[in-house]
Amino acid sequence: MKRLRILALMHADLVPPEEVTGVDLASAQWRTEYDVVNTLREIGHEVRALGVRNDLGVIRQAIEGWKPHIAFNLLEEFDGVAVYDQNVVSYLELLRMPYTGCNPRGLMLARDKALSKKILHYHRIPSPDFMVVPMGRPVRRPRHLEFPLIVKSVSEEASLGISQASIVEDDERLRERVGFVHNSVSTGAIVERYIEGRELYVSVLGNQHLQVFPVWELVMDNLPDEARRIATQRVKWSRKYQDKYRITSREARNLPEGMAEKLRHLARRVFRILGLNGYARIDLRMDRQHRVYVIEANPNPQIARGEDFADSAEHAGVPYKALLQRLIAAGLRWRPAEWGR
Numbered sequence: 001m002k003r004l005r006i007l008a009l010m011h012a013d014l015v016p017p018e019e020v021t022g023v024d025l026a027s028a029q030w031r032t033e034y035d036v037v038n039t040l041r042e043i044g045h046e047v048r049a050l051g052v053r054n055d056l057g058v059i060r061q062a063i064e065g066w067k068p069h070i071a072f073n074l075l076e077e078f079d080g081v082a083v084y085d086q087n088v089v090s091y092l093e094l095l096r097m098p099y100t101g102c103n104p105r106g107l108m109l110a111r112d113k114a115l116s117k118k119i120l121h122y123h124r125i126p127s128p129d130f131m132v133v134p135m136g137r138p139v140r141r142p143r144h145l146e147f148p149l150i151v152k153s154v155s156e157e158a159s160l161g162i163s164q165a166s167i168v169e170d171d172e173r174l175r176e177r178v179g180f181v182h183n184s185v186s187t188g189a190i191v192e193r194y195i196e197g198r199e200l201y202v203s204v205l206g207n208q209h210l211q212v213f214p215v216w217e218l219v220m221d222n223l224p225d226e227a228r229r230i231a232t233q234r235v236k237w238s239r240k241y242q243d244k245y246r247i248t249s250r251e252a253r254n255l256p257e258g259m260a261e262k263l264r265h266l267a268r269r270v271f272r273i274l275g276l277n278g279y280a281r282i283d284l285r286m287d288r289q290h291r292v293y294v295i296e297a298n299p300n301p302q303i304a305r306g307e308d309f310a311d312s313a314e315h316a317g318v319p320y321k322a323l324l325q326r327l328i329a330a331g332l333r334w335r336p337a338e339w340g341r
Contacts, residue, residue, distance in 0.1 A: 004045045004328070007068040008037050009059065009075050009088070012051030027239055032304040033074055036324065039305075040072070043321055047072075054079035056091050063097055070331050071099040073300065083111050083155050085300075093336045100331040102299035106276040110297045113154050113190050116274055120294060123273050125266070127294045128285075130192035135182050139175045145193065150230070151177040154188040163232050167194050195295075197287040199231055200252055202267035203301070203309045205323075207277045207330050212264045213312040217252040220245070249308050251315055256290050263292065270297050278330055281309055303327075 016034035017023075025031055033049065040047045050062050052075060062068070071092055078084035086107035092099045102110070109116050114132045121127065132154055133139050150167050151174065168174045174191065181189040199218040205211045220229045222245045234241040241247070252260070267282035274297055281301040285293050301309050305320055313323045 004070060005066060005068040006040055006045050006047045006070055006072050006328070007059075007062055007066065008033070008040070008047055008049045008072045009052055010049060011075060011077065012053040014074075015049050015051040026306075032302060032307075035304045035320075036072060036074060039321055039324055043325065052078070052088070056088070059088070059091065060095065063095055069098070070328055071097050072328070072331075073099045073101045074303075076300070083108075086111065098331050098334065100327045101278040102276050102280065103278075103334070103336060106274055107299055109274045110276065110280070110299050111155055113152070113296055116297060117192075119273060120270065123269070125270060125273070125294050126292060128193040128195055130190055132188055132190050133178050133182075134188040135186075139171075139178050139191075141171060141174060141191070145191070148194040149174060149191050150194040151181060151189055151191050153181055153185045154190040156185055156187055162230065163234070164227055164230075166232070167228050167230065194228075195285040195287055195293050196228075197285050198252070199229065200263060200284045200286055201249075201308050201312070202263055202282045202284065203279070203312045204267055204271045204276075204282065205279045205313070205326060205330070207334055210268055210271065211316075211318075212268050213309075213316045213318075215252040215255065215260050215263050216249055216308050216312045218247070218249050218308075220247055222246045249311065251312070259286075259290065259292075266292065266294065270294055277334060279303075279309065279327060 010033045014030040014033050016030045016037060020034070025034060028034065037047050037049050048062070048066065050058065052058060073089065075085050075088055076082065078088050086104040089099060089107060090104040109119065117127055117130055129145055131142060131145055147169050148167050152162055152166060166177060168177050178189045178191065181187065201216040203213040218231055220235065223229060235247055263284060270282050271280055276297065276299050278300065280297055280299045282297050283295040285295055303309055310320055310323060314320065318326065
């Protein structure tokens with residue numbers, strides 16, 4: 001194995017400390033960054049962690065001064081704006097710097113939930129009916145869009161702004177929740193038909209040649225009876241809440257015959273239709289009649305140990321060190337000029 005110089009790009013507030021004695025790594029905000037940087041060093045690579053906030057110049061200086069072989073992209077925003085992450089990757093391409101993860105065009109399409117849903121609809125990919133309410137616009141629900149509905153940010157990730165109150169049963173609650181997204185999350189709102197059922201994930205790795213990992217499920221069976229089974233912020237990120245209700249993720253069990261392969265094939269199609277590369281997680285719902293709906297695609301999902309992507313990869317025989325190596329190999333093979341050919 002060739003020893004590489006790897007520039008790990010991350011938010012300035014998430015650069016892990018050199019000394020972690022006494023720190024609860026499981027709850028550290030910089031857990032992903034720590035796992036990636038330290039694992040790459042264990043493999044034998046030379047790694048520099050670079051904190052980025054609102055200045056692209058620091059990236060150029062590091063590239064010109066150190067001459068890394070590849071940038072390991074862990075940025076999920078730039079200057080506090082989630083959709084700006086695509087611009088950082090575009091900058092890396094202009095500098096002819098290989099990078100891990102998704103290309104800027106795929107990031108743009110997937111981050112815009114409304115646009116990606118329109119593209120998937122064109123390709124006859126099953127997804128819930130929806131509408132978009134831009135910032136400052138009133139809510140005008142079309143008659144065909146029936147309750148219950150779920151209201152989310154049109155561009156933010158990581159379940160930001162999603163709670164049990166996100167599911168609405170009437171027009172008054174719909175207006176209130178759209179107003180909450182506009183005022184508290186500061187983005188437009190996407191309103192889609194709520195699918196009661198199982199929360200399923202399929203992780204995909206690669207560029208042209210794809211590896212699709214086993215179907216994963218977020219298990220929320222022990223939530224209170226009145227609670228909807230959705231991935232709220234607390235479900236996704238509160239360790240205390242997860243422990244209280246025994247929320248876990250694991251390989252999906254008791255799927256109908258042939259359903260796992262159907263889901264994996266569907267995830268592969270979505271990955272290609274949206275022009276993704278590197279790695280992504282496709283989120284789906286399956287209702288009680290076993291009808292499947294694509295909810296969204298998540299390029300560059302959480303890559304920490306113990307998260308859905310890494311766990312499903314390990315279940316498929318790809319341990320964490322090998323997974324990071326494959327992400328690097330995919331980044332080094334990626335040729336931006338060949339995209340879309």
